[in-house]
Amino acid sequence: MRTLDASTGWIVLAFFSVAWVFLGWLWGKRANSFDDRMLAGRNVGLALGMATAMATWITSNTTMAAPQLAYQLGVWGMVGYSLGAVGLILFAPMAERIKHLMPNGYTSGDFVRTRFGRPAWFVFLLISFFYGLGWLVSMGMAGGVLLNALTGIEYHVGMIVITVVCVGYTLLGGLHAVIGTDYIQSVVILIGLIVAAIAVYTQVGIGEIFTTLETERVGLLDMLAPASIMFLFNNLLFGLGEIFHSNVWWSRALALREGVGFKAYFLAGVAWLPVPVVAGSIALAAPALGLNIPALDMVGPMVIGNLLGTTGAVLILVIVFCSLASSLDSLLAATADLLVEDVYRGLIAPTASSAQLERASRMIIVALGVLAIALCWGRVTTLAEMIQFTGAFVGATIWPIAAGLYWEKTNPNGAVAGMVLGIVAGLTAYFTVGFYTAALAGAGVSMVCVVVSTLVAPRAFDWSEMQRLRAPEATS
């Protein structure tokens, strides 16, 4: 199906790589301290705030796995995926509260440690790192798969190039670079997807797509397919868990200017809502085009490549490169922040200076890049399966985080039990029922643990403790 020769692929890749690294270097000069580097000066406005939330949530998984899920689960696959937007929308008030509660805080780990103590903090960090690695691996694999399928560039070479570029500009520019490039990437992704979808709807025709599905793949149009409906609810909770716990979103909440958090996340959620439908609908044209799909996660690029030839192949390459970069950079920065603030400063060097923390942050970003490349080396599973596996872990964090933020009486034991037993339940469901139930089971058990524990043994928490979190300059 390849429609792009390797030299064109390299030119596109080189253009965007140079652009991101240059912008990373340019915007990185705005940072004057470790605090600036980690949280972009804590004064980010609505345009950049909304775009970075949206671009980060439009991962390569959205642009590649949404078509796959539409092709496997039909209309509910698309709708279910788009319910991931609910996570952003519900996080909007939380972003305001996080900024208000811990104006000088750095990470989601800071919150869990202060709110629930060390045992909960350790469990939470393990979940965060496992999820972060799962996300990194799924995106690294996506980069290699895409470049290989569209241009013939060898899987390992493509995967390494994309990871190294993202490590490069995140290293140079910190969160300024991540947020600035996210804006450009979100606009490019949106325009690219709109163009691709219009091409499909006008060249193939929605009527033709519908008629072919009705005769060849009628299940994809069924509104009452049980597995698809289960997937819908699972994906909703999965999205909530991913956003509520991940430092990717907490660091943005803290980086946004006072009063911007709610609007930025809410509008990002509304803008994100149609994206999986637009991306997923492209796959529904595959039967009408008579395409033979050898790898499910390539169905979107195959349809676009078939319809628009070289232009389509370049378009999809740009879209997925932007969606990969916008998430990979955020994840590298946020995971590095978590490791620096919670592990290095929290456990190893509590009195480290701003300069020492900055050095540690750079080393950790490079180490994460190397680790991601190592884990992506063998293409172990499909993208959608990789993401859903982490659902058991993130689903279990929804209640401890939400109750921890709003429910004064929630106690540490309930939070720990919710996370641990939620993971056990989620993994059991993943292996015994199916991938589409992992987050559902994890969130359900976690909810029971947190609610019952709070009602049985309520423990008041003094919110002002959060105000004690301080920047390293103040403690060095």
Add this chain to the structure above:
Amino acid sequence: MSTLVPEGLLTIALWAAVALSSVSTLFLLVVLVREWKDGTLW
């Protein structure tokens, strides 16, 4: 009773998704220009 999505509904939903994405893109551009002018970008 058929439980299939009606063709008309599918058509409306897909075009509505494209329209909403277009509006979002325009909104992002407008807010960027406004904040750029005000010096409140970041």
